[in-house]
Amino acid sequence: MAIKDLPDTECVLPGSAACPGCPATMGLRIVFKALGKNTIMVVPACCTAVIESLHPHTSFDIPVMNIAFEAAAAGASGVEAALRQQGKEDTTVVAWAGDGGTYDIGIQALSGALERQTNFIYICYNNQIYSNTGIQRSGATPYGAWTTTTVGGKTEFRKEMGEIIQAHHIPYSAQTCVSYPEDLYNKLKKAKGIKGPKYIEIMAPCPPGWRFPMEKTVEMGTMAVETGAWALYEVENDKMTFNGKSKLILEKKIERKPIEEWIKYQGRFRHLFKPEKDVKRLKAIEEHTDQMWDRYRRCYL
Amino acid sequence: MKKYNVVTTISYPKKGAMGKTGSWRIFKPILDKAKCVKCLRCWIYCPEATIIRNKDDTVSIDYEYCKGCGICANVCKVKAITMEREVKKK
Amino acid sequence: MTLMIDTGNYIAAKAAIMAKPDVVAAYPITPQTTLVEGIANYVKTGEFKGEYICVESEHSAMCACIGASAAGVRTFTGTSSHGLLLMHEMLHWAALARLPVVMCNINRVVGPGWNIWPDENDSISQRDTGWIQFYCSSNQEIFDTIIQAFKLAENEKVLLPVMISYNAFILSHTSMPVEIPDQKEIDDFLRKRKSKWKLDINNPITFGNIILPADYEKIRKDMQNSSENAKKLIPEIAKEWKKKFGRYHGDLIERYKCENAEYILLAMGAIGAESKVSIDNLRKEGLKVGLARVRTFRPFPKEDILKLGKQADLIVIDRNISVGSEGALFSEVKASLYDKSDTKVYGFIAGLGGKDVTYNDIEIICKKAIKGKVKDCEWYGLEGV
Numbered sequence: 049m050a051i052k053d054l055p056d057t058e059c060v061l062p063g064s065a066a067c068p069g070c071p072a073t074m075g076l077r078i079v080f081k082a083l084g085k086n087t088i089m090v091v092p093a094c095c096t097a098v099i100e101s102l103h104p105h106t107s108f109d110i111p112v113m114n115i116a117f118e119a120a121a122a123g124a125s126g127v128e129a130a131l132r133q134q135g136k137e138d139t140t141v142v143a144w145a146g147d148g149g150t151y152d153i154g155i156q157a158l159s160g161a162l163e164r165q166t167n168f169i170y171i172c173y174n175n176q177i178y179s180n181t182g183i184q185r186s187g188a189t190p191y192g193a194w195t196t197t198t199v200g201g202k203t204e205f206r207k208e209m210g211e212i213i214q215a216h217h218i219p220y221s222a223q224t225c226v227s228y229p230e231d232l233y234n235k236l237k238k239a240k241g242i243k244g245p246k247y248i249e250i251m252a253p254c255p256p257g258w259r260f261p262m263e264k265t266v267e268m269g270t271m272a273v274e275t276g277a278w279a280l281y282e283v284e285n286d287k288m289t290f291n292g293k294s295k296l297i298l299e300k301k302i303e304r305k306p307i308e309e310w311i312k313y314q315g316r317f318r319h320l321f322k323p324e325k326d327v328k329r330l331k332a333i334e335e336h337t338d339q340m341w342d343r344y345r346r347c348y349l
Numbered sequence: 350m351k352k353y354n355v356v357t358t359i360s361y362p363k364k365g366a367m368g369k370t371g372s373w374r375i376f377k378p379i380l381d382k383a384k385c386v387k388c389l390r391c392w393i394y395c396p397e398a399t400i401i402r403n404k405d406d407t408v409s410i411d412y413e414y415c416k417g418c419g420i421c422a423n424v425c426k427v428k429a430i431t432m433e434r435e436v437k438k439k
Numbered sequence: 440m441t442l443m444i445d446t447g448n449y450i451a452a453k454a455a456i457m458a459k460p461d462v463v464a465a466y467p468i469t470p471q472t473t474l475v476e477g478i479a480n481y482v483k484t485g486e487f488k489g490e491y492i493c494v495e496s497e498h499s500a501m502c503a504c505i506g507a508s509a510a511g512v513r514t515f516t517g518t519s520s521h522g523l524l525l526m527h528e529m530l531h532w533a534a535l536a537r538l539p540v541v542m543c544n545i546n547r548v549v550g551p552g553w554n555i556w557p558d559e560n561d562s563i564s565q566r567d568t569g570w571i572q573f574y575c576s577s578n579q580e581i582f583d584t585i586i587q588a589f590k591l592a593e594n595e596k597v598l599l600p601v602m603i604s605y606n607a608f609i610l611s612h613t614s615m616p617v618e619i620p621d622q623k624e625i626d627d628f629l630r631k632r633k634s635k636w637k638l639d640i641n642n643p644i645t646f647g648n649i650i651l652p653a654d655y656e657k658i659r660k661d662m663q664n665s666s667e668n669a670k671k672l673i674p675e676i677a678k679e680w681k682k683k684f685g686r687y688h689g690d691l692i693e694r695y696k697c698e699n700a701e702y703i704l705l706a707m708g709a710i711g712a713e714s715k716v717s718i719d720n721l722r723k724e725g726l727k728v729g730l731a732r733v734r735t736f737r738p739f740p741k742e743d744i745l746k747l748g749k750q751a752d753l754i755v756i757d758r759n760i761s762v763g764s765e766g767a768l769f770s771e772v773k774a775s776l777y778d779k780s781d782t783k784v785y786g787f788i789a790g791l792g793g794k795d796v797t798y799n800d801i802e803i804i805c806k807k808a809i810k811g812k813v814k815d816c817e818w819y820g821l822e823g824v
Binding site for chain 1: 492493
Binding site: 051056063064068069070072077078105108261262263266267 | 358359360361362363364365366367368369370373388389390392393394395396397398399402406411413414415416417418419420422423424432
């Protein structure tokens with residue numbers, strides 16, 4: 049699927065409250081191109097709740113239900129059950145949540161919905177922080193990153209949500225990134241065609257949250273993949289396949305770029321470079337990334 | 350569009366729900382149609398859906414709502430889009 | 440019409456499935472468990488044809504009900520104590536969304552100090568969530584109120600969720616004979632839900648996005664107006680039920696021997712039922728005491744209580760305590776009379792932590808009040824203090 053082949057469908061209307069350069073709306077546009085208008089979306093507290101814009105108007109051209117922070121998957125379970133009772137099983141139910149609402153406060157409801165085999169797509173757009181509340185750390189924030197609650201840089205590494213999801217052995221899960229619209233589109237399209245719970249996580253570089261210029265959103269995503277900080281993969285019935293550059297990195301056909309190449313452009317890591325280079329922490333990041341890939345190779349190659 | 354007669358937070362779709370967001374712009378994307386190779390990267394990456402894809406895969410820019418993030422110019426491989434400082438209307 | 444002899448929870452399960460909800464989402468908690476087990480059995484027998492979602496928490500139970508209700512169908516759940524408290528956030532959500540979810544709450548003590556006996560602090564602490572609150576005093580009332588609750592909640596002039604509370608064990612696990620109408624009769628009384636708004640791909644609305652203060656305030660005021668509408672509708676629905684099925688448990692309050700009473704006792708739930716025995720005994724002794732059993736704590740029967748206050752002195756028993764203040768019913772009764780009546784109001788706290796409150800205790804309480812020797816809000820029978 050090439051860019052040209054992606055349909056014209058638009059469900060996020062221009063003139064929303066999103067920040068310029070927002071990865072969430074960038075991702076949502078592709079999501080709706082893949083899923084079409086026969087979709088109902090459940091949104092917990094996250095940037096998207098703001099992006100929808102101000103009552104009595106909305107920037108979304110599909111039905112959207114906002115729900116509490118920890119509640120996306122549970123709310124979606126209810127919507128899905130109600131649709132089934134009404135014979136509307138052809139409608140795709142999507143929970144669209146941030147990493148805070150997924151990794152942290154919403155993980156219980158998510159795990160429950162996956163275990164119950166709820167027929168829905170759970171999408172986590174991961175900007176590695178609570179950005180809606182003004183850049184606080186989440187379970188997805190990488191080691192060393194500044195946030196307003198990790199002022200000297202985060203002292204812990206992020207969770208591997210993908211592997212937590214895999215432990216549920218659902219029919220389909222995937223990691224993708226806004227910088228790869230075809231990959232994102234294909235994964236959503238595939239998920240739409242599968243019955244049962246599906247989980248898709250989208251790397252979503254946030255200009256104000258990561259402190260990079262707003263025109264660089266796409267590059268920040270590409271670099272996350274090329275440095276191996278983020279992997280593109282999909283898991284279909286427990287079979288793991290890496291995609292694109294991540295596949296080449298996994299198979300050691302290309303060398304992943306040093307993480308430094310990605311983080312040096314982000315203000316949230318500035319303290320690792322200025323006033324002097326924090327060699328120790330930079331080394332820790334590289335080693336942790338290597339360990340992650342070694343584990344991927346051991347498990348999935 | 351059916352309006353529901355219930356007093357709760359029900360909102361209806363509207364282009365420009367936050368007004369004419371083109372006014373947020375500091376830099377404006379300028380398209381040089383002669384350079385455009387119709388790759389549609391600007392269209393697909395635009396976070397605001399303000400790059401309009403024409404039938405022949407050329408593109409136009411919806412300046413009413415374009416927030417001027419500059420992603421279109423940045424992803425254009427042939428530099429058909431450049432960012433120019435907005436001239437404030439008097 | 441059939442006669443079913445069973446516990447409050449199994450009766451509630453029967454009522455719930457006869458109301459034909461499309462979605463039930465629930466999580467077990469003592470002493471509500473037999474209610475959800477009862478529904479699970481109806482799933483197995485095929486008598487319940489809706490979706491039964493066994494969620495991983497009460498919070499998710501309420502979320503799933505909200506999602507389903509927003510998608511346009513009838514929903515039911517049940518919980519108790521800590522489960523209700525875990526739902527708290529979503530109770531507000533359901534009410535503000537104007538979703539007619541119906542829920543049973545089995546009144547149980549809140550920990551710590553794990554204790555599963557009756558106490559009304561769980562639901563009283565949810566009084567400001569916008570839910571209509573019923574308190575039942577018999578298994579028959581539980582059945583009848585559940586069916587009526589759907590009709591009330593789904594009425595377009597109301598559109599507020601309804602909580603039906605009843606005391607742990609005293610009702611939840613005690614068998615009583617209950618008259619069960621035929622399904623067809625229930626169907627005639629309670630028609631299929633017609634949702635006033637819903638998630639519909641042909642009408643793509645967004646529910647619950649950002650709202651400015653002035654518009655938000657209107658939503659709150661409309662909830663208040665709707666609750667006032669419920670005040671009028673509760674008696675109407677109760678009358679219709681009486682006409683159809685011959686049973687009546689009162690409307691916002693149930694009056695018992697209030698004629699010529701000089702003292703009227705106000706209580707809720709199981710204490711309200713037990714009080715009838717006390718009233719009979721006190722009357723035999725020549726004391727002119729009546730009972731007003733408060734059935735709805737929200738909407739609060741302010742006008743009814745003012746009428747009672749103009750007639751007699753009031754004695755209030757609370758199986759709850761608003762720490763730092765007094766019994767919640769006591770406070771609200773006094774507020775209803777404020778500036779309109781000089782009647783005396785005597786407040787008692789009794790039966791917290793599931794302590795028995797027998798007809799004998801209630802008689803002692805009434806006699807203490809009649810003698811006028813009562814502190815502002817007295818803790819009845821507190822041991823070792």
